Amino acid sequence: MLGWTDDRKLADVLPDKEAKALTKALGYVTCHDLLEHTPRAWSRHGSGVLAEDALEGDMITCVGEVIAVREFHTRDGKTVTRLTINDGRTVFTASFFNSAYVTRLLRQGSKAMFSGKLKFYRGEPQLQHPDFLILPGPGEKAAGSLKAFTLYGDPDEQLRDLDFVPIYPATAKMASWRIMAAIRHILRTLDPVPEPLGEVPAGHVSFDEAIRGVHFPGPEGPEPHLERLKYNEALTLGLVMALRRLETLRRTAPALPPVEDGHRTRLLSGLPFELTDGQRTVIAELEQDLSQGEPMSRLLQGEVGSGKTVVSLVAMLQAVDAGRQCALLAPTEVLVAQHARTLTGLYTGVKIVALTGSMPVAAKRQALLDIVSGEADIVVGTHALIQDTVEFFDLGLVVVDEQHRFGVEQRARLRAKGRDGKTPHLLVMTATPIPRTIAMTVFGDLEVSTLRELPDGRRPIESVVVPEYKPAWVRRAITRIGEEVEAGRQAYVVCPRIDGEGGVLEVFDILGRGPFRNFVVGYLHGRMSGEEKDSVMSRFAAGEIHILVATTVIEVGVDVPNATVMLIREAENFGVSQLHQLRGRVGRGGHASLCIFHTLAEENSEADRRIRDVAATSDGFQLAELDLIHRQEGDVLGTSQSGTTRTVRLLNLLEDYAIIERATSDAAVLVGRHPLLAQRLVLEIDRTDREFLEKS
Structure with a gap:
């Protein structure tokens, strides 16, 4: 949690049986693990706990008020007690068989938590024989499934007068209130948490208040606490990216200023079509970047057919004019052949060499010789380019096409093939538009250029x-x-x-x-x-x-x-x-x-x-936002498939743009003023995530 963790073992804080049960049910070992298990909803006076969003067969936990109690007998003589419950959004029933104690404990007006498997009868939601926990009001006693609470003290004291009751993601063997009891005990034994940033960010609650309030909010509700924790997540990502930008600035790259009468000029003056305004803008941005002694790290996004290839060729020719080689990495051999044909069709004044894994031995040997001798100006290849046997004479620019098709290791290895310790400039291209929040987080260390217009002649x-x-x-x-x-x-x-x-x-x-x-x-x-x-x-x-x-x-x-x-x-x-x-x-x-x-x-x-x-x-940028709505991926660092801990738990990459924007700006300021503090704050990121960020 941004520079802070509670490494106490659950077994050292909770009763042994409860600690083991939590580990078995949820996989948690430390108090920090459990504190990160944030509620899925909060109930205030028994309202709004989303029973209506559940599917049949789901284990649900909800808080509701008993609005009616009815008792009747089945044909085989069983006594059925049926409660009608209102959770503030949904009215549903809970049925108990031969359970006389239910009518003694649950009466009309009682407020309680219910946990059980959801079923539907004639379209109406119902729970059969759910566990329940009565929430005491003034002068009332707690009752029901109190075992979890009696382990930690007086249940009445723990449950009475809660402003909001947290509802946790639970399992059949680990009810929400059992998790609530454990977290409440952990928070009571937790010393005040110091502010990791030194001072509370303007407009936010303190870090200590957020950790406690996200579980048990006061009258203000959970929102201010959620906002602070979301800010911390966004700031962590922003710090990693700002540190990467700082690291890039410490490296040196070959300065590749444009040559007045070089290949680049001849290409631009001889194109058989008009460049779009967007292409001209991006070409100017690339020209400026390549002219500097710091490595360019730029992402070029544009729809299929928006003219990324010709823009990248202009950049590559600027590098060739400055006496350097270029590498264009493509995901398939067919695409390599296509790129080689397209580039040659656009301009024939430089030597373009293709390198793929399936080339005949003699052709591959000649290609490798052309690359190491400097005869090859532009090398277009698949993963074969990354092999140790490929040595460049003087690599100045790396272009990666369809960057999402390559692992981070592969891009890093190609960029490491510079000469004399110089880092080649990097241009990555994608035809998959990237939402603004993803651009600020995953690609926050890259400058972003965008082509939105389609050249003349493209039909919708x-x-x-x-x-x-x-x-x-x-x-x-x-x-x-x-x-x-x-x-x-x-x-x-x-x-x-x-x-x-x-x-x-x-x-x-x-x-x-x-x-x-x-x-x-x-x-x-x-x-x-x-x-x-x-x-x-x-x-x-x-x-x-x-x-x-x-x-x-x-x-x-x-x-x-x-x-x-x-x-x-x-x-x-x-x-x-x-x-x-x-x-x-x-x-x-x-x-x-x-x-x-x-x-x-x-x-x-x-x-x-x-x-x-x-x-x-057909607007890919509009669809990128739509895609984010449907996917809502929690792990923006790209490691979700590896089973590692998710870095983003609360941040909503669609709705929390303002939080991400502010945190990104604050991160840049913090890294500029206190880079060592920034490095310490991001140490919590999972090692796999760090490797991803360092090499992506």
């Missing part, structure tokens, strides 16, 4: 949604693909899986033997070897394959200007950004293009609405 892509519950529309979609191919165009059919129903192999077989039997249908998926995939994509690019059935391996692929229609089957299985990236594979020529989003989702379901949102706009 029409997008339609074709639901499975409208079979006539599905048949029309297949016919529409056939019409495009009949007109001399090509098509993609994207499937969410390789095998099974709706998979690539099945769809390829059905389409090839059925509606498209008179066309050449190919398939592509991730289990094919690199050579097989490259061969299929090359045949498709050459027009030898009319319809390509594929998984998302085509998401980043070769340009096929003749491909004008794409059918994405079961689009509900793909994320927002992924759908947009896939759609960008068509519409790359001068022809009108169509993307068909097929879906099995039910009408008006969340998945159905998400797909329709994607179809309704």
Whole structure:
């Protein structure tokens, strides 16, 4: 928690049995672990605890007021006590069988916490035989599941007059109030927590107040405490990025000022098309960065077709004019070949060398010789560029295309190939627009350039949604693909899986033997070897394959200007950004293009609405924000897949822009004034996260 941790073992603070139970149920070992288990909701006077948001079968905990008690007998003689409960948003029932004590404890007007498995009967929510804990009011006694509280003292004292009752994420064997009792005891034994920043940030509560108040707020509610803890998370990220920027400033890079009558000038004066205003702006930014003695670290984001390639070539030629080499790292061999062709087509005045893993031995040997001797001005390659056997004569600029396709280690190793201790300048490019908050956090150490305009001649892509519950529309979609191919165009059919129903192999077989039997249908998926995939994509690019059935391996692929229609089957299985990236594979020529989003989702379901949102706009930046709404990834450092502790727990990357913006600014000031304090404050970040940040 930003420079502070409570390393006390649960077993040293809590009763032994409770400590072991918490560790078994939640995996927590220290008091710090448990204090970070923040409530999912807070109930004030039994209101607003989100029972309505739960699904059938979920274990729910809620606080409510008993508004009616009814007793009746079943045909087999069982006595049923049915309570009607209002939690402030939802009215539901709780049923108890042969439990006379319930009517003694729970009466109309009683306020209690209930925990049990949610069921629905005729659409109405109900709990069967839930555990309960009566919350005492003035002059009342606590009752119900008090065992957790009796371990820590008088239950009445602990439960009476709570302004807000915290409701924790719980399990079947670890009820919310059991967690609440343990956390309350830990906080009572916790010494005042010093302010890690030296002084309380203006407008915030103290760190000590936040740690306590996020669990047990006073009349002010949880919001001020949540805001402070969110600020701390954002500040931690901001400090890491500011420290990285400081580290970059301490390195030296070859200064690469533009040459008046060099390759760069000749390219710009000979382009057969007009640059957009955005391209001119970014070129000026790159020119300024490359002219400095500090390493450039810049992210260039722009839609597919926005002209990133020509902008990167201008930057590379500026480096070549200054006597340095450039490396362009691309994710696939097909893309390497495409980049080499595109760059050569744009300008033939420099030597461009391709390097891939599958090159013949003689060709690879010659390429390596050209690179180490300095004959190669621009080297375009796959991961093969990163190998130790690749030595550059004088590397001045590294360009990474589709940066999300490469691990942090790979980018770092390529950038380490500079000469005489110099750090090459770095330009990373992405066609996946990045939300503002992500740009400030994950890419906060990079300057960001953006291309929003599309060059003249690009036609908008029409997008339609074709639901499975409208079979006539599905048949029309297949016919529409056939019409495009009949007109001399090509098509993609994207499937969410390789095998099974709706998979690539099945769809390829059905389409090839059925509606498209008179066309050449190919398939592509991730289990094919690199050579097989490259061969299929090359045949498709050459027009030898009319319809390509594929998984998302085509998401980043070769340009096929003749491909004008794409059918994405079961689009509900793909994320927002992924759908947009896939759609960008068509519409790359001068022809009108169509993307068909097929879906099995039910009408008006969340998945159905998400797909329709994607179809309704082609603005990738708007869709990036939409993607964040649906994904809400907690770990902005990118380590969530590795099972490490999440660095961001409370911060909402969509809604907390103002907090992130302020924390980022404050972090820059703090690093400028007190860099050692900043380094100490970020030591808590998980080692894997630190490695990610240091190399990303």
